[in-house]
Amino acid sequence: MAGKAIVVTSGKGGVGKTTTVANLGTGLALMGRRVCMVDADIGLRNLDVVMGLENRIVYDLVDVVEGHCKLRNALIKDKRVENLFLLPAAQTREKDAITPQQMKEICEVLKEEFDYVLIDSPAGIEHGFRNAIAGADEALVVTTPEVSAVRDADRIIGMLEAHELGAPKLIINRIRPDMVRRGDMMDIEDVIEILAITLIGVVPDDQDVIVATNKGEPVVFDRRTRSGQAYHNIVRRLEGEDVPLMQLDNDGLVERLRRLFNRDARRRKAQ
Amino acid sequence: MLEFFGRLFGRDEGSKKAAKDRLRLVLVHDRASLSPQLLESLKEDLIETISKYMEIDTEGLEVNLDQEEDTMALVASIPIRRVRRGVAAKANS
Ligand SMILES: Nc1ncnc2c1ncn2[C@@H]1O[C@H](COP(=O)(O)OP(=O)(O)OP(=O)(O)O)[C@@H](O)[C@H]1O
Ligand SMILES: [Mg+2]
Numbered sequence: 084m085a086g087k088a089i090v091v092t093s094g095k096g097g098v099g100k101t102t103t104v105a106n107l108g109t110g111l112a113l114m115g116r117r118v119c120m121v122d123a124d125i126g127l128r129n130l131d132v133v134m135g136l137e138n139r140i141v142y143d144l145v146d147v148v149e150g151h152c153k154l155r156n157a158l159i160k161d162k163r164v165e166n167l168f169l170l171p172a173a174q175t176r177e178k179d180a181i182t183p184q185q186m187k188e189i190c191e192v193l194k195e196e197f198d199y200v201l202i203d204s205p206a207g208i209e210h211g212f213r214n215a216i217a218g219a220d221e222a223l224v225v226t227t228p229e230v231s232a233v234r235d236a237d238r239i240i241g242m243l244e245a246h247e248l249g250a251p252k253l254i255i256n257r258i259r260p261d262m263v264r265r266g267d268m269m270d271i272e273d274v275i276e277i278l279a280i281t282l283i284g285v286v287p288d289d290q291d292v293i294v295a296t297n298k299g300e301p302v303v304f305d306r307r308t309r310s311g312q313a314y315h316n317i318v319r320r321l322e323g324e325d326v327p328l329m330q331l332d333n334d335g336l337v338e339r340l341r342r343l344f345n346r347d348a349r350r351r352k353a354q
Numbered sequence: 355m356l357e358f359f360g361r362l363f364g365r366d367e368g369s370k371k372a373a374k375d376r377l378r379l380v381l382v383h384d385r386a387s388l389s390p391q392l393l394e395s396l397k398e399d400l401i402e403t404i405s406k407y408m409e410i411d412t413e414g415l416e417v418n419l420d421q422e423e424d425t426m427a428l429v430a431s432i433p434i435r436r437v438r439r440g441v442a443a444k445a446n447s
Contacts, residue, residue: 229373230376230377234377266371269374270370
């Protein structure tokens with residue numbers, strides 16, 4: 084059976100698209116799925132470093148399109164997880180080095196091999212965005228709970244609908260329970276109400292994401308982290324499971340102690 | 355000072371309300387200004403509906419979005435030629 088291609092997009096830059104692709108891709112592969120992540124951010128490739136695969140790139144997406152290599156030869160195999168591959172973007176080329184039609188063809192071929200093709204879209208609504216969505220069957224829209232990010236998400240949702248991509252689903256990233264609690268950040272309900280689309284997950288703002296990115300190991304590898312748990316939950320929802328939203332605002336004493344304890348345990352393990 | 359006490363007693367709503375209100379407004383604008391076609395098709399639907407009740411001057415019909423301080427309104431000016439006979443009777447029965 085052919086797999087499906089899912090594009091992760093946002094409109095506004097820097098809200099967490101690449102982090103999302105890395106974690107969902109890794110998480111799905113950890114569940115035993117065959118996954119290929121495609122970096123469609125030509126000229127500003129990042130997925131390779133977030134995944135810790137930057138030293139292994141030989142060929143890239145544009146090489147494939149221009150016939151310098153076979154598609155198979157450009158795929159980088161992750162050594163930590165079975166069945167996880169990356170098709171890197173070209174770093175020294177322009178966004179228009181490939182066309183939406185070419186992107187579509189590549190996705191079609193990949194879908195025969197993989198259960199999931201996850202496409203990391205560049206920010207913006209121009210050529211790179213159109214390439215990224217060209218081969219996609221579904222879309223995930225990432226936003227943070229901020230005015231400008233939500234505004235841009237709304238624009239993107241409109242464009243996705245115009246391209247007849249099935250109803251996009253929303254990921255709210257970098258939510259801060261402490262700020263929500265004191266009324267200084269929009270809550271999940273606020274964002275959903277404004278954008279009127281289906282939510283597929285919420286990821287807290289979490290230092291562990293940055294620590295993980297520093298190491299080139301997606302945070303989903305460590306499910307004791309809150310963000311790792313959040314990404315794992317989204318993975319299960321993609322797989323059709325009905326997983327309740329994780330409790331973000333549990334800053335009771337017990338919870339704080341538990342986290343402290345976990346952190347110490349992790350440190351000890353790392354030493 | 356007042357704001358300080360507001361915060362102290364947890365009465366202040368924080369900046370979230372401002373964020374939400376501003377977003378709502380800017381999206382009304384964004385969504386509407388996305389397509390002049392939208393206004394056009396709204397006009398056509400209006401003409402169709404209103405024509406059931408009265409004869410209107412479709413040429414002189416105007417529909418605009420008006421933005422004031424913090425509200426947005428759809429303002430329509432629709433010159434009526436004549437009300438259709440029997441409409442009132444139908445509505446009352
Ligand atoms: N949940 C999170 N908690 C903390 N930091 C995060 C979280 N998600 C993303 N970040 C950080 O935010 C920054 C931007 O993330 P990322 O590169 O994934 O965004 P992007 O949408 O792909 O950006 P671009 O539009 O430039 O491609 C990174 O430094 C990343 O580590
Ligand atoms: Mg990115």
